[in-house]
Amino acid sequence: MPETRSFEYAIVRVVPRVERGETLNAGVIVWCRSLEWLRAGIELDRARLLALAPDADVALLESHLASLSRVADGAPAGGPIALLSAAERFRWLVSPRSTMIQVSDVHEGLCDDPESFLEHLMATLVRVNRSAS
Helix, strand or coil: CCCCEEEEEEEEEECCCCCCCCCEEEEEEEEEHHHCEEEEEECCCHHHHHHHCCCCCHHHHHHHHHHHHHHHHCCHHHCHHHHCCHHHHHHHHCCCCCCCEEECCCEEEEECCHHHHHHHHHHHHHCCCHHHC
16 A cells, blocks of 8 residues: 655646736646655646737747746756755745746645646646536
8 A cells, every 4th residue: 555645736827917916727836755756747728828818928938837847857958946956946946936927835735646646636726627618
């Protein structure tokens, strides 16, 4: 039976017009300290973004979101921040920002498998259930 472990996560949000405060969930960052496991699941729903902000620079936002994944993965292409420890990268990723890409407060919980939990968070917090419309 898998061991239950504590984890932390934050929701990645796109704020196309910061002055309006409207947000679109575009991903989740999950950190499991006991496993030194850090991942960012990122999926930008272009149609929903353009419905919210028709003049949004989608390519620029996707580029910035992809950089969050590179930092979480510790990929050399993520720049100097990606070379830090996983704990330091997580704290950098979830630090407050007032830009077009922001993160929620950090939430805590327990899970048996962080990869499965990341997928669960993506399904429930990021992806729109199209069958409900």
